Amino acid sequence: MAGKAVLVTGGTGGIGKATAIGLVALGARVGITGRDPARTEAAAAGIRATTGSPAVDAFPADMSVQAGVRRLAAQVLDTYPQLDVLVNNAGGFWAHRHVTADGLEHTFALNHLAPFLLTSLLLDRLTANAPARILNVSSAAHTRGRIDFDDLQGERNYSGQRAYSQSKLANVMFTYELARRLHGRVALLPMRTVSDWLGEYSASHQNPTNKLLHWICVPPIVLSVMGLLWSIPVPRAFADLSPWLNWASLSAAAALLYYLALSWRLAAGVLVAFAVLLVLTRLLSALPWPLWLSSLAIFIVAWVGQFIGHAIEGRRPSFFKDLQFLLIGPLWLLAAAYRRLSLAY
């Protein structure tokens, strides 16, 4: 993040402050906001002290008021000639209905209208430095949300939970719509980088025994998945062209394209590994029993090995994450091998 400028709204505490500390530690210059000037400056001083970096700016602003958001945007535009990331985080929950100076219900004003307005005011600066990122901090509460167009401000019937869930659903809808409108100009839902994936994989594979089990189990898992895919019948035309043209080699080619987008150096290593595994699959198919049977047996044994590793680690990824990790596991092994050989990726 060195050389990047980031604005984190609501950076005096909670998630925003933790985000700011993380980004400053990664080398970014970070601006934080908060309502009270003294508290915002104290939080900025705290982040400077924690990270040892002077690159923290305080922007006091009451964002529940639209004039406050406009003033904040003007100050940010003055201070940051380049703005790379906007983290719309400031938000809150109010059990009782309050109205802002603009006459708007507080939850809706702060949680949805403020990030909407701030993003609009900073958009030209962000898109001028594309690829920029905009992160809107929503909440799982959005799943319970419903946009009540007949009573957006909760004038007739207010419940803190309903207002909060509605505002967080508005965050999600705003994000999707903005992504659609800005397609290609700002990376709102950016493709994750290879270091993002490897970092996430490493975080849940720290225990040495779990790591060893993954070194042992990941290659057979990839081999067995290839064997299972190879076992799916292909159209006659494919088989006539080459015995190598099957669902295993086609899937490997598609996976390679994905790896290529992440890192061409690792993709080159994967190409060699896939070639070896495809040859091994062909050898397995020559055994007297069906290929799918040996593949399934290998898969079960290796998956159980991996499962034991996760139990030892005490951090089992969800089933969905495990499926994603099917693609990342081989990269993780290769990246470790590259590091040992002092090869860049």
Ligand SMILES: NC(=O)c1ccc[n+]([C@@H]2O[C@H](COP(=O)([O-])OP(=O)(O)OC[C@H]3O[C@@H](n4cnc5c(N)ncnc54)[C@H](OP(=O)(O)O)[C@@H]3O)[C@@H](O)[C@H]2O)c1
């Ligand atoms: N905590 C959770 O469990 C959770 C779960 C899901 C999603 N979220 C979302 O994550 C975000 C941060 O939550 P959090 O728990 O970290 O909140 P928090 O600890 O209460 O911090 C809220 C931040 O927003 C700032 N803020 C509040 N009102 C403001 C205003 N009118 N103008 C400008 N800044 C204002 C606060 O600064 P000052 O008080 O200094 O003004 C503070 O820095 C919110 O959008 C929340 O909806 C939180």
